[in-house]
Amino acid sequence: MKLNDHNHIYYQNGQLQMEGVAVSELAKQYGTPLYLYSSSVIADNFNAYKNAAKSIPTMVCYAIKANSNLAILQALAKLGAGFDIVSGGELQRVLQAGGDASKVVFSGVGKTADEMALALEAGVHCFNVESDAELSLLSRVASQRGDTARISLRVNPDVDPKTHPYISTGLRDNKFGITFEQAPAVYQRAAGLPGIEIVGVDCHIGSQLTELAPFNDAVDRLLELIAELKAQGISLEHIDMGGGLGINYSGSEAPPTKSSYLAALESKLANTGLSLILEPGRSIVGDAGVLVTQVQYLKPTAHKNFAIVDAAMNDNIRPALYQAEQRIVSVTETSDAPVQTWDLVGPVCESADFIGKDRPLALTAGDYLAQLDAGAYCFGMASNYNTRARAAEVLIAGDDHWLVRERETFADLIRGEHLLP
Numbered sequence: 001m002k003l004n005d006h007n008h009i010y011y012q013n014g015q016l017q018m019e020g021v022a023v024s025e026l027a028k029q030y031g032t033p034l035y036l037y038s039s040s041v042i043a044d045n046f047n048a049y050k051n052a053a054k055s056i057p058t059m060v061c062y063a064i065k066a067n068s069n070l071a072i073l074q075a076l077a078k079l080g081a082g083f084d085i086v087s088g089g090e091l092q093r094v095l096q097a098g099g100d101a102s103k104v105v106f107s108g109v110g111k112t113a114d115e116m117a118l119a120l121e122a123g124v125h126c127f128n129v130e131s132d133a134e135l136s137l138l139s140r141v142a143s144q145r146g147d148t149a150r151i152s153l154r155v156n157p158d159v160d161p162k163t164h165p166y167i168s169t170g171l172r173d174n175k176f177g178i179t180f181e182q183a184p185a186v187y188q189r190a191a192g193l194p195g196i197e198i199v200g201v202d203c204h205i206g207s208q209l210t211e212l213a214p215f216n217d218a219v220d221r222l223l224e225l226i227a228e229l230k231a232q233g234i235s236l237e238h239i240d241m242g243g244g245l246g247i248n249y250s251g252s253e254a255p256p257t258k259s260s261y262l263a264a265l266e267s268k269l270a271n272t273g274l275s276l277i278l279e280p281g282r283s284i285v286g287d288a289g290v291l292v293t294q295v296q297y298l299k300p301t302a303h304k305n306f307a308i309v310d311a312a313m314n315d316n317i318r319p320a321l322y323q324a325e326q327r328i329v330s331v332t333e334t335s336d337a338p339v340q341t342w343d344l345v346g347p348v349c350e351s352a353d354f355i356g357k358d359r360p361l362a363l364t365a366g367d368y369l370a371q372l373d374a375g376a377y378c379f380g381m382a383s384n385y386n387t388r389a390r391a392a393e394v395l396i397a398g399d400d401h402w403l404v405r406e407r408e409t410f411a412d413l414i415r416g417e418h419l420l421p
């Protein structure tokens, strides 16, 4: 079975390996549930974007919401990545990890004045402004500081990304960006505001896209707008296409490759003089991570077989939230147990607490399982629901591995809480 498009996560003598390390050894050493990340997969994914950009200057700004572990940001910063942030907290993570603020783009519909000031102080590359009201506030904050904010408007091109409705962002029903129709007037207003310098246009139409057509439609719409703005005397330096490229969750999907995506964009942008910004998240870290869990109890019934595992919806909420199906494999392939169909459920008191349903697996209590493609939007959306500690995170490079986030303790969970006097 080919587990992914890289050669860094594979079976050797029936044992799941990540790079040079056996997953079962790490599970024993660090305990479960446990997130493991392959730094080689992350580097391969980032470099695939860089190498695919052939004819147009391109800045790859990793969307840190996908996985904001400091060590991952540090590794990407060392590879030359820029960063897409959506909060002051994310900006502070970038700086803490040694990232370059001049390669940061600041997205998000609800930036506060304090966050704007922090980003101006750090010297971010660009603000992706998502409303007329936000533009007014940014102008005030920047001019009060005697600063200039470089801006793009995030335009909502109203194209259907053909992905799960909860992760579609570029339709007129979505809260994101400025409508295509309103954009020219907002650009005109921006051109006259103090503390504002117009540098680009931005869009992000959704996540986990598995076709090129919606990206092509979006870029066409933005090029129409760019031409209209040019006729009105506003010229732009860059176009930011956001993130959104999908990954192969099922093992049999074929999302566009990074090189085919870039080739399509470069052919559309040829001779425009625009540089390109990308904000990929999932396609950089998604297939670099696995969530390791241990089977606690087997509970077969006449109707259904439940395997209660020690990872839960608080560790990975994607199955509950988006009906996401991430593959789950045995960490050790050899088992005397027969293959049966199992629902893999966690200890949380919710019927939506499962990491996978109807999975054919040979299971014995105590077995380790690995949920694949768990590098993006898994740990990042983890919570402490049911007073469960968030998992440990380990980064692997070759034969080396580092604990890059400790498992939380009960003391961590109640930090900041106070009993009444």
Ligand SMILES: Cc1ncc(COP(=O)(O)O)c(C=O)c1O
Pocket (backbone or CB within 6 Å): 063, 066, 084, 107, 108, 204, 206, 207, 208, 242, 243, 244, 245, 279, 280, 281, 282, 283
């Ligand atoms: C503005 C913005 N940029 C980039 C991303 C990253 O998207 P993805 O992880 O699908 O590449 C997102 C999340 O969807 C986003 O909201």
Ligand SMILES: N[C@@H](CCCC[NH3+])C(=O)O
Pocket (backbone or CB within 6 Å): 065, 167, 207, 208, 318, 322, 376, 377
């Ligand atoms: N959290 C989503 C992606 C959302 C992207 C954020 N704009 C997921 O797990 O698929």
